[in-house]
Amino acid sequence: MQISPISFDRFNALADEACQERIRAARARLGKKAVLLCHHYQRADVYQYADLTGDSLKLSRLASQTDSEYIVFCGVHFMAEVADIMSSPSQIAILPDLAAGCSMADMANLAKVERCWRELGAVVDVENAVTPVTYINSAADLKAFCGDHGGIVCTSSNAGTIAKWALERRPKILFFPDQHLGRWTGHNLDFPLDEMVVWDPDLELGGLTPDQVRKARLILWKGHCSVHQMFQKSHIDAFRAKHPDGLVIAHPECNFEVCQAADTVGSTEHIVKTIKEAPAGTRWLVGTELNLVDRLAKEVLPQDKIVQFMATTICMCSTMQRIDPQHLAWTLENLADGNVVNAIRVPEHEARLAKLALDRMLAVS
Numbered sequence: 001m002q003i004s005p006i007s008f009d010r011f012n013a014l015a016d017e018a019c020q021e022r023i024r025a026a027r028a029r030l031g032k033k034a035v036l037l038c039h040h041y042q043r044a045d046v047y048q049y050a051d052l053t054g055d056s057l058k059l060s061r062l063a064s065q066t067d068s069e070y071i072v073f074c075g076v077h078f079m080a081e082v083a084d085i086m087s088s089p090s091q092i093a094i095l096p097d098l099a100a101g102c103s104m105a106d107m108a109n110l111a112k113v114e115r116c117w118r119e120l121g122a123v124v125d126v127e128n129a130v131t132p133v134t135y136i137n138s139a140a141d142l143k144a145f146c147g148d149h150g151g152i153v154c155t156s157s158n159a160g161t162i163a164k165w166a167l168e169r170r171p172k173i174l175f176f177p178d179q180h181l182g183r184w185t186g187h188n189l190d191f192p193l194d195e196m197v198v199w200d201p202d203l204e205l206g207g208l209t210p211d212q213v214r215k216a217r218l219i220l221w222k223g224h225c226s227v228h229q230m231f232q233k234s235h236i237d238a239f240r241a242k243h244p245d246g247l248v249i250a251h252p253e254c255n256f257e258v259c260q261a262a263d264t265v266g267s268t269e270h271i272v273k274t275i276k277e278a279p280a281g282t283r284w285l286v287g288t289e290l291n292l293v294d295r296l297a298k299e300v301l302p303q304d305k306i307v308q309f310m311a312t313t314i315c316m317c318s319t320m321q322r323i324d325p326q327h328l329a330w331t332l333e334n335l336a337d338g339n340v341v342n343a344i345r346v347p348e349h350e351a352r353l354a355k356l357a358l359d360r361m362l363a364v365s
């Protein structure tokens with residue numbers, strides 16, 4: 001029997017422990033009808049319930065492969081949108097707290113990207129000269145823009161492959177919204193820094209001269225991640241001075257100096273895998289979100305590996321953090337009662353074009 005949706009107010013004040021019991025009970029009632037996908041940055045009290053975990057690339061593949069009716073996405077808004085786009089029309093993607101966005105994704109929007117495209121078009125023949133590449137950390141309408149203009153999506157684990165794909169088609173890339181991932185990718189493809197220009201969406205022609213636009217190979221949107229901007233090269237220098245044998249691993253959303261100074265750079269999945277497979281007795285400095293680093297540090301400590309967080313201040317992804325036991329319990333209990341709350345539905349015309357850009361990515365990577 002279906003009953004009307006339970007309001008979140010009834011869960012807001014619940015203690016974490018009470019939520020845990022209700023999450024377990026609701027999951028038992030739902031069985032295989034619901035699958036829980038969790039990004040590596042999720043807090044421990046939510047991550048423990050994950051059926052499947054991964055970085056953005058792995059999670060987008062998993063979303064296209066699951067056959068559960070409900071895909072409960074413990075991550076941020078753009079990830080749940082990808083799950084909706086990549087799953088079948090009968091499946092429903094759910095984000096337990098609709099306020100779990102990504103501040104970097106919000107640094108680019110369709111109006112600004114379309115204006116950029118128009119302004120670039122006054123200088124070069126955009127449709128033949130520029131491939132738009134959007135980082136998966138972006139809204140569905142930007143993925144659709146890429147689908148519509150011969151472009152593609154990339155993630156932190158396939159950006160190099162995707163950039164090569166793009167450059168085989170057209171001589172320039174417009175990369176949004178993360179300038180750091182774009183710059184690191186271009187650097188790995190041997191582009192000198194002066195062939196990579198930054199497009200400031202608040203300035204006319206991105207703050208560039210027509211000549212700079214004509215010469216540029218990579219046009220990098222002026223966006224960044226508020227979490228990864230906290231990591232500095234000075235943190236790495238201090239670590240190396242104290243631990244000359246220590247190893248440094250960073251996410252490519254870190255700034256260029258940090259990526260250059262690290263021993264290895266890669267996605268969250270790469271970070272987890274590299275440290276888990278590293279020899280016993282190694283010590284690591286890690287430049288990515290704190291929930292991941294804390295979890296990993298605990299997991300590898302019995303193998304005599306030491307994992308340290310790169311920054312001296314606490315920097316968590318505050319939006320990922322919004323998916324808490326209260327929201328998860330509320331979502332699952334409603335689903336078990338037959339009430340769908342917080343469904344993420346990308347409009348059909350947008351989903352079709354965004355899927356084109358995502359399918360191109362999955363085919364290449």
Ligand code: 13P
Pocket residue numbers: 040054055056057137155156157225251253266267268269
């Ligand atoms: P990954 O794809 O490496 O998991 O990165 C997602 C993200 O948002 C990092 O800040």
Ligand code: SF4
Pocket residue numbers: 076101102103104105137225226227228253289317318319320
């Ligand atoms: Fe977005 Fe940064 Fe959070 Fe990743 S860590 S979801 S890029 S705000």
